[in-house]
Amino acid sequence: MPQSVQPNTQQAALWNDASGKAWVEMQPILDGVLAPLASLVVAAGDPGKGGDVLDIGCGAGATTLAMARCVGNGGRCVGLDISRPLVARATERARVEAVANASFEVGDAQAYAFATGRFDAIVSRFGVMFFDDPVAAFANIRQAARRGGKLAFVAWRGPRENDFMTTAARAAAPFLPQAPVPDPDAPGQFAFADGARVRRILEASGWSSVKVEQADVPCQIAEDHLMTYATRLGPVGAALREVDQATAEKITAALPVAFKPFVADGKARFIAACWLVTALG
Numbered sequence: 372m373p374q375s376v377q378p379n380t381q382q383a384a385l386w387n388d389a390s391g392k393a394w395v396e397m398q399p400i401l402d403g404v405l406a407p408l409a410s411l412v413v414a415a416g417d418p419g420k421g422g423d424v425l426d427i428g429c430g431a432g433a434t435t436l437a438m439a440r441c442v443g444n445g446g447r448c449v450g451l452d453i454s455r456p457l458v459a460r461a462t463e464r465a466r467v468e469a470v471a472n473a474s475f476e477v478g479d480a481q482a483y484a485f486a487t488g489r490f491d492a493i494v495s496r497f498g499v500m501f502f503d504d505p506v507a508a509f510a511n512i513r514q515a516a517r518r519g520g521k522l523a524f525v526a527w528r529g530p531r532e533n534d535f536m537t538t539a540a541r542a543a544a545p546f547l548p549q550a551p552v553p554d555p556d557a558p559g560q561f562a563f564a565d566g567a568r569v570r571r572i573l574e575a576s577g578w579s580s581v582k583v584e585q586a587d588v589p590c591q592i593a594e595d596h597l598m599t600y601a602t603r604l605g606p607v608g609a610a611l612r613e614v615d616q617a618t619a620e621k622i623t624a625a626l627p628v629a630f631k632p633f634v635a636d637g638k639a640r641f642i643a644a645c646w647l648v649t650a651l652g
Contacts, residue, residue: 379453379479382501382558386454389612393603395460398431400596407588408525408643409434409496413441415649416523418491421445425490425515427480427524428452428498432461432473438494439465439473449490450475451483452498481508485515492516493652495524500562509576516652522578525586526563528644535633535641536560539607542629543622547610560605566646578650586647591640601626 385391394401402409412434418424422442426435429450439448450473452458461475481502493516502508516522530537544550556562563569566583573581592600602611602623611619633639 379481379501379503379558382503383453383479386452387456389609390604391454391456393608394430394454395456397600397603398433398460400592400600402431402433404590404592404600405433405496407590408645409437411586411588411647412494412496412523412525413437415647416492416494416521417441418446418521422491423489424448425485425493425512426450426498427493427495427512428501429461429475430454430457430496430498432457432464432475434494434496435461435473435475436465436468436470439470442472444472447472447474449473451478451480453477453479480512483511485511487514488517488520490515490517490520492521492523494522497525497527497560499524500526500560501558503558505562505572506575509573509578513577513652518652520652522573522648522650522652524648525645526569526648527561528566528585528646529564530561532644533561535639536643538629538633539601539605539626542625543607543610546618546621546625547614563646569646569648573648573650578652580649580651582647582649584647584649586643586645588643588645589640590643591638594634594637594639597630597634597639598623598626601630 420443423446424438426448429435429452432450435448435450450461455477458475458477465473493512527533570581570583602608633641
């Protein structure tokens with residue numbers, strides 16, 4: 372599948388450098404945290420034994436591998452991601468775990484030259500909120516689905532509903548320059564917070580039978596891993612790579628206090644407030 376010019380240059384730079392490398396390093400922890408969401412996506416997008424599936428924004432491959440096992444040896448699951456470090460990690464995992472019907476490719480789903488009607492289902496676990504032009508992206512993705520093929524993905528709802536996911540940023544904010552008010556529709560973690568907007572995007576890009584349903588999914592992370600998670604990823608991880616040592620120490624001292632309400636019995640527990648989105652091609 373050859374690829375044309377990539378439009379999402381900022382995201383490509385981000386995920387092929389610090390963010391992609393951090394996600395590779397954090398892969399075992401992240402897979403554990405997000406496992407319930409991967410299961411939700413696989414169940415919603417499962418085309419049945421022998422089906423061919425595309426995983427958009429596959430990251431280090433957890434959802435791709437799970438779906439490949441689900442469709443069995445007669446089927447296939449292809450993971451696509453803009454990040455070369457993550458695709459390399461996913462490819463190695465497929466080899467080590469002997470999942471022969473999973474493969475991975477580097478590419479941007481907004482511009483990728485997909486073979487028309489190749490896939491029975493297209494899925495994503497938090498991989499579709501980063502497009503410069505989401506209507507163009509989902510129209511291009513739809514070309515990869517066979518007629519009547521499934522689309523199933525999860526995306527975060529708003530930051531106010533996901534207090535765990537924003538705790539680190541709120542704790543770090545007093546020690547950092549005031550950030551500009553973000554555009555809620557800009558590419559990023561919460562770009563699909565507005566469920567009505569998600570529906571409009573999919574309908575405008577040619578998908579039918581669109582459903583946007585709330586999914587409140589219990590997740591957890593070991594307390595021993597919590598500070599690594601909080602300091603390596605997201606805006607706080609990015610900030611800590613740039614600030615002076617004194618500021619970094621203030622931020623890292625504030626984080627355990629901020630996360631304390633979530634921690635009990637050696638684990639931090641939280642609800643992932645998401646949309647489960649399904650549609651037909």
